[in-house]
Amino acid sequence: MNIKIKKHILILIICIIGYLTLDYLNIPTLLNLRIYNINNDFLSIFINSIIVIFLYIITYLTIDKKSIEKSKNIEDIYKQILINMYNDCIETINLCCDDYILKKIVEKVDGNTPMIENKLVNNLIKTPFESKQIILDFAKNGDISVNTLQNFLVIETDYRKYINMLILCYDRKDYIEPLKIDLLKKINTEVGVLKKQL
Numbered sequence: 001m002n003i004k005i006k007k008h009i010l011i012l013i014i015c016i017i018g019y020l021t022l023d024y025l026n027i028p029t030l031l032n033l034r035i036y037n038i039n040n041d042f043l044s045i046f047i048n049s050i051i052v053i054f055l056y057i058i059t060y061l062t063i064d065k066k067s068i069e070k071s072k073n074i075e076d077i078y079k080q081i082l083i084n085m086y087n088d089c090i091e092t093i094n095l096c097c098d099d100y101i102l103k104k105i106v107e108k109v110d111g112n113t114p115m116i117e118n119k120l121v122n123n124l125i126k127t128p129f130e131s132k133q134i135i136l137d138f139a140k141n142g143d144i145s146v147n148t149l150q151n152f153l154v155i156e157t158d159y160r161k162y163i164n165m166l167i168l169c170y171d172r173k174d175y176i177e178p179l180k181i182d183l184l185k186k187i188n189t190e191v192g193v194l195k196k197q198l
Contacts (some may be wrong), residue, residue, distance in 0.1 A: 009054055016047060022144050069119050071143075078138045079194045081131050082152060086187045086194075088128035089159050095179060096124070096166055115164060124163050129156055158183045 021027075096102055108120050115121050135152060138144045162179045167177050 009058075012050060012054060013091060019047070064187060074138065074143050078144055079198055080136060081134055083191055083194050084150070085128050085131055085156075086155065086191050087133075089155070089187055090184065092128055093159075093162070093184065096163070097180075102166070102170055104169055109167055117169065121163065121167060125160050128159070132156070148194075151186070153184070155186050155190060158186060 069184060096105065105124070109115065109118050135144065135149070139149045158179075162176075162183050165179060166176055
């Protein structure tokens, strides 16, 4: 609750206590004031109305604060999930850069069957993006900005392309290296943006 509203609530409470004190101690009569001219029913209705308005404002601000906290939590969750997925991509890319590991991966790929049917290739492509459905659910609810979702989908597509080309053209580093550099640049840029927002 901000300071301005707290100040108004304090003034209201002081006024109500002041009125009740005046009424209870019957101070106007002691000062020879004619209190029968004061409309107590109107004053009572006015004070009750002010109290209801302030209660409404307090309730609204409390609900609004909770809503903002919930929205911030959702934002932090999806950003952390994205960062984790991007870090998994970087780990897989670094793993595949090892010549021995890459050679073993290529040996396990049967050139006579489509790559999409190869379990190892599918695992390399899909494993970093196991939480993709969570991100898509957040996007459906409107919790993720269009730009963040678009960057995610571009990185996923580029990552898939990189892994496929790495296996198909494993002996052509001159072709693979620019793809890797471009992909890592996109991932690191997006991770940097997400970390700043956390």
